[in-house]
Amino acid sequence: MSDPIGLPYTVNPMELADRDALIEVREGPQGGPGPEGDPAWPWEWQGDTPDFATLEGLALTTADARKAWRVVNENAIYLWTGLDWVRFTNAFQAPGKQGPATxxxxxxxxxxxxxxxxxxxxxxxxxxxxxxxFPRGATGVTGDPGEAGAIADAEDVADLTDAPDGSVLAWNSTDDLWHAAPPPRLLGPWAIAGSQFAAASNVSAQARTVATMTIPAQPYAYRPIVISGQLNARVNTPSSTPGTDFIYAYVRLGSATGTPIGFGQLLAARNNTNILLTQWWDQPITPASTYGTVAANQTATLYIVIERATGTNTYTIVSQGSQLLVMAQPLKDQT
Structure with missing residues (x-):
């Protein structure tokens, strides 16, 4: 019981009530904080409200359960359980632990x-x-025209850092950007003539390489194209056996037996004859074909080869007047 006077007792009065004894004991000073209890229910803190009457006017339902307010005039916390209020008195007597700095x-x-x-x-x-x-300012007057910028710096142009020299820009509808692409023109030319052909007389071999041409590595995949060529050669056919020999000249890619990209046919004659070399492929060609192509950054070698199809008569090759002119057609989708 509380001491109504506030002075120390020298006598503690006792009163009997039936089988109970009531003794007045002076109330001691307020003790320190007790041990930390179990975690409280999670609250949805709603802030301050001036008095409890304001809370009663909110018409809360079970959907508002666990919402809590500080009632300022009571220095208390009121927790709504969904059905009733739980009141925590003297809720703000001491400052809490310092939180982390924002x-x-x-x-x-x-x-x-x-x-x-x-x-x-x-x-x-x-x-x-x-x-x-910040308030946006009013639109100012039009400024002076700036200097022309580099195409590579435009927002709709992809990274051109590694674009090979001579590239052009091509639109890519997948990412809506301009990308580096091979030029639509032919590359080159490369040519050999005269002394680069090996002359020979009365040759009976089934196949003979008479010249080679090296095309340096290009930054794009390409298809070598025979633009023009001629081979000063003939079939040595006696007058008694004309037209019995079929001997061809091929331009082959990669080796003496590689993919044919050029063709000509030797004729039977008493004197040397210029045989035309033209473009030649063993299969239909489309823009997406890989037949007769060279990969990017790869050196290529072309072989001019004489091959016998039928007959036994000899043939002759003369270097003077022989030549081959080749150009490269870049492939758009095979860089």
Whole structure:
């Protein structure tokens, strides 16, 4: 029982009531904080309200369970259970533990022309953002024209750092950007003539390489194209056996038995004859074909080979007047 006077007792009065004895014991001073209890139910903190009457006017339901308010005039917390109130008196007697310092991140937003400046802190401590709204100024007068910029710096152009020299720009509808692409023109030319052909007389071999041509590595995949060529050669056919020999000249890619890309036919004659070499493929060609092509950054060698199909008569090759002119057709999708 509390001491109504506040002075120390020298006598503790006792009163008997039936089988109970009531003794007045002086109330001691307030003790220190007790041990930390179990975690409280999670609350949805709703902030301050001036008095309990304000809370009673909110018409709360079970959907508002676990919402809590501080009632300022009572210095108490009221927790709504969904059916009734739980009151915690003297809820704010001592300051709590210091929380972590807030790390503010700045953000700037342009407001409408003529609007007012504003500042707002958003997020939950300690990670919060200070967002400042700056009024947008009125549109100024048109400035002087700037210098022409580089195409590579345009927003709709992909990275051209590794684009090979001579590339052109091609539109890619997948990413809506301009990309480096092989030029649509032919590359080259490369040519051999005269002394680069091996002359020979009365040759009976089934096949004979008479010349080679090396095309240096190109930054694009390409198809070598025989533009023009001639071979000063003939079939040595006696007058008694004309037209019995079929001997051909092939331009082959990669080796003496590689893919044929050029063709000509030797004729039976008493004197040397210029045989025309033209483009030649063993199969139909489309823009996507890989037949007769060379990969990017790869050196290629062409072989001019004489091959006998039928007959036994000899043939002769003369270097003078022989030549071959080749160009490269870049392949768009095979760089």
């Amino acid at each position: 790390q503010l991140t700045g953000a700037a937003v342009a407001g409408a022309v003529g609007s007012s400046a504003a500042a707002e802190i958003t997020g939950t401590a300690p990670n919060q953002t200070l967002q400042i709204t």
